[in-house]
Amino acid sequence: MDGVSRPWRWPAVIGGAVALAAVPVALGVLPVSGAPGSAAVLLTRIEAARGHAYEGYAESTGYLALPVSGDFSSVTTLLGDRTQLRVWWADDRTWRVDTLSPFGEDSLRSLPTGTWQWDFEDDRATVTSGDGQQPVRMPRAGDLIAPQLAARLLSQATPEEVSPLPARRVAGRPADGLRLRPGDARSSIAAVDVWADRASGIPVTVEVYAAGATRPGLSTTFLDFNPARPAASDLDFSPPPGARIRSGARPDLVGTLQRFSTGVPPPSLLGYPRQPFVPFEQGVGIYGQGVTQVALAGLPERRAAELRQQLQIATGATKLAEGISVTVGPVGLLLTDPAVTAGQSWLVTGTLTPAGLAAAAHELAADASAVQQGVG
Amino acid sequence: MILVELTKLFRRRRTWVAVGLLNLLPTIVAVLLAVTGIAPRPGQGPAFLAAVQANGSLFAIAALAVVLPLFLPVAVAVVAGESVAGEAQSGTLRYLLVRPVGRTRLLVAKLVAASAFVLVSVLTVVLVGFVVGRLALGNAPIGQAMISVSGTVLTPGQVAWRTVLAIGFVTFSMLGVAAMALFLSTVTDSPQTASLGAMALLIGSSLLLTVDAARPLQPYVPTRYWLSFVDLYREPVLLSSIDRGVGLQAIYVVVLLGAAWANFATKDVTS
Numbered sequence: 001m002d003g004v005s006r007p008w009r010w011p012a013v014i015g016g017a018v019a020l021a022a023v024p025v026a027l028g029v030l031p032v033s034g035a036p037g038s039a040a041v042l043l044t045r046i047e048a049a050r051g052h053a054y055e056g057y058a059e060s061t062g063y064l065a066l067p068v069s070g071d072f073s074s075v076t077t078l079l080g081d082r083t084q085l086r087v088w089w090a091d092d093r094t095w096r097v098d099t100l101s102p103f104g105e106d107s108l109r110s111l112p113t114g115t116w117q118w119d120f121e122d123d124r125a126t127v128t129s130g131d132g133q134q135p136v137r138m139p140r141a142g143d144l145i146a147p148q149l150a151a152r153l154l155s156q157a158t159p160e161e162v163s164p165l166p167a168r169r170v171a172g173r174p175a176d177g178l179r180l181r182p183g184d185a186r187s188s189i190a191a192v193d194v195w196a197d198r199a200s201g202i203p204v205t206v207e208v209y210a211a212g213a214t215r216p217g218l219s220t221t222f223l224d225f226n227p228a229r230p231a232a233s234d235l236d237f238s239p240p241p242g243a244r245i246r247s248g249a250r251p252d253l254v255g256t257l258q259r260f261s262t263g264v265p266p267p268s269l270l271g272y273p274r275q276p277f278v279p280f281e282q283g284v285g286i287y288g289q290g291v292t293q294v295a296l297a298g299l300p301e302r303r304a305a306e307l308r309q310q311l312q313i314a315t316g317a318t319k320l321a322e323g324i325s326v327t328v329g330p331v332g333l334l335l336t337d338p339a340v341t342a343g344q345s346w347l348v349t350g351t352l353t354p355a356g357l358a359a360a361a362h363e364l365a366a367d368a369s370a371v372q373q374g375v376g
Numbered sequence: 377m378i379l380v381e382l383t384k385l386f387r388r389r390r391t392w393v394a395v396g397l398l399n400l401l402p403t404i405v406a407v408l409l410a411v412t413g414i415a416p417r418p419g420q421g422p423a424f425l426a427a428v429q430a431n432g433s434l435f436a437i438a439a440l441a442v443v444l445p446l447f448l449p450v451a452v453a454v455v456a457g458e459s460v461a462g463e464a465q466s467g468t469l470r471y472l473l474v475r476p477v478g479r480t481r482l483l484v485a486k487l488v489a490a491s492a493f494v495l496v497s498v499l500t501v502v503l504v505g506f507v508v509g510r511l512a513l514g515n516a517p518i519g520q521a522m523i524s525v526s527g528t529v530l531t532p533g534q535v536a537w538r539t540v541l542a543i544g545f546v547t548f549s550m551l552g553v554a555a556m557a558l559f560l561s562t563v564t565d566s567p568q569t570a571s572l573g574a575m576a577l578l579i580g581s582s583l584l585l586t587v588d589a590a591r592p593l594q595p596y597v598p599t600r601y602w603l604s605f606v607d608l609y610r611e612p613v614l615l616s617s618i619d620r621g622v623g624l625q626a627i628y629v630v631v632l633l634g635a636a637w638a639n640f641a642t643k644d645v646t647s
Contacts, residue, residue, distance in 0.1 A: 009638035017631040057616045061591065082591070083524065086614065098526065098610075102603040103423050105525050105610065118527040121426050125527065224616050234612060240523040 039178040040159035042196060049201035050151055053229035055088045056171065060144040060220035064329045067314030070306060071253045075139055077332065079218060081143050088230035096141035096235050108142060109237050113126045116237045117249065124248040125239040125341035131228040136286055138252045144220050153192045154180060156290030170195055170204040171225035177283030180291070186356035187292040188272065188330040200227035210330040211353070217329030257283035263298020263344040266367050270294070270360055294350035294360065301338070308335055318354065322361035326355065332357045342368035377481055381489040391493065398497055399504040401447055402439035410512040418495045423606045427523070428513050433523065435509025436502045437539065437609070440546055443501055444602055449553045449578050455493045456557035457571030459486040460640065464565040479641045487633065490554040498547050502539070526611040538613070542605040543616055552598045552625045553578060555632035562640040598628050
């Protein structure tokens with residue numbers, strides 16, 4: 001019987017286990033060569049890299065438990081769950097983004113011939129004309145890819161608002177970081193940390209912090225990244241034999257409101273002008289840019305009543321004279337009372353502080369009152 | 377020694393009962409699908425189950441997805457948990473070690489036997505799934521192309537090599553459970569305790585994957601990448617999670633087998 005007198009085996013096994021467990025920790029804290037450069041220069045590099053080609057595998061993680069479901073469940077999932085994505089980006093008009101699940105995948109491809117959406121579990125391919133760049137729509141998984149999210153959040157950043165962060169390794173590649181601390185007091189976003197691939201300047205990690213938060217409410221990062229133009233074969237799509245094919249996508253909530261809502265959003269809100277969308281001007285309005293963005297949606301009463309019920313039982317809901325509001329991390333939701341906004345329930349949502357939401361509701365109520373007095 | 381252990385394992389009736397039970401669940405699922413014609417709603421069932429109505433051959437892969445989360449690891453835990461503790465409980469371990477057999481060699485032989493059980497189990501699930509799928513579900517020609525998860529057409533050759541890789545990946549994924557059960561089997565003289573301990577690891581790991589607060593831990597729990605074999609049927613093949621899954625399982629296997637070896641080699645065997 002060998003071994004009974006060899007007590008060194010346990011220390012050897014424990015030492016080996018500790019060493020193996022320490023490897024990922026050591027890789028994570030391993031310093032990346034190169035001193036932090038100027039954040040302003042990095043901001044310029046990131047802007048210059050916008051639209052460049054890349055491909056990779058990414059994961060976004062949201063910690064925002066929005067208390068809404070039904071029409072908004074896709075947004076709740078995006079901001080409150082982990083989303084695994086594969087992306088092939090040739091340019092802003094030619095790309096493919098796959099949302100992965102253990103059961104299948106939902107693939108969206110923007111091609112010169114149109115936009116294809118493939119849903120494996122539904123065995124359905126949907127083709128729409130155009131390049132998939134709808135001016136206004138519900139958020140989708142592709143919006144959470146680091147280059148897209150960074151482009152949106154940094155669009156109004158100035159060199160004075162950014163500071164350097166220590167470099168880190170993302171997807172095995174050195175990446176330089178900057179922190180944006182927005183100057184807009186109405187924004188609920190306290191900081192946006194962005195790391196950009198050192199070789200290409202393309203953002204590879206984005207972390208969004210709400211005011212007072214010690215951990216990001218939303219983070220997205222590449223696990224594999226290659227700043228190269230994807231092969232055409234990875235982008236092309238032909239519907240497989242036997243698959244159901246639909247021409248024209250069903251309108252999402254935003255599309256439905258634009259067509260059927262009778263509410264016309266005001267030309268400005270909180271001093272931000274409404275972004276122009278053609279051909280529809282009713283139903284939905286988008287205001288602000290960068291880290292302060294507000295969406296205004298005129299909900300039909302049935303949908304509004306359903307949403308109101310959900311908000312009323314939500315943790316932290318605040319009852320205002322103009323409606324009810326809830327703030328989850330950097331995302332604010334406010335539903336106005338139709339009695340004070342001329343019979344129209346407005347959903348105000350975006351990256352506004354609670355005070356900003358209340359101010360928006362107050363402004364909408366004042367506008368409605370002025371219109372009624374004018375009519376009277 | 378290895379041959380002796382393999383012979384002993386595969387001559388046991390309960391080994392084949394376990395394999396049979398393992399195949400029973402996917403067979404029931406196939407029959408129910410065939411009788412009712414009701415495929416799971418998108419996102420509600422195991423991978424590929426919605427597609428088997430059109431092509432029964434795909435049930436070979438769907439069957440893997442059916443048994444992988446629970447039944448397969450339970451069977452592996454039961455067999456591996458019995459490896460050493462079963463000998464101790466029946467009083468044969470002492471006599472085994474009286475022979476000029478090193479403890480390390482015995483442990484290696486037990487490990488090989490458990491690994492062989494895992495491989496045989498996975499292979500039978502795939503083969504039985506294929507046959508049952510062909511008989512009970514869509515009887516498209518065997519040479520018919522398969523639609524990948526990404527919506528491209530895969531030739532039978534592509535499906536074949538991807539399925540071989542999937543079998544290898546699932547088999548390797550189960551070795552972590554086998555190593556845990558084997559380690560516990562060296563700690564206790566009760567095979568049930570060893571099996572239940574390994575199952576507790578499995579259940580705890582699966583539970584952690586559903587808890588948001590445990591997200592920082594999730595990349596390190598043993599069940600994290602098990603279902604990633606589906607990535608082999610994407611186009612192009614996604615190897616990221618497969619690589620991570622293999623690496624993670626390798627660490628669990630090395631550490632737990634090391635612990636089993638350290639414990640067994642220094643243990644006082646009294647039964």
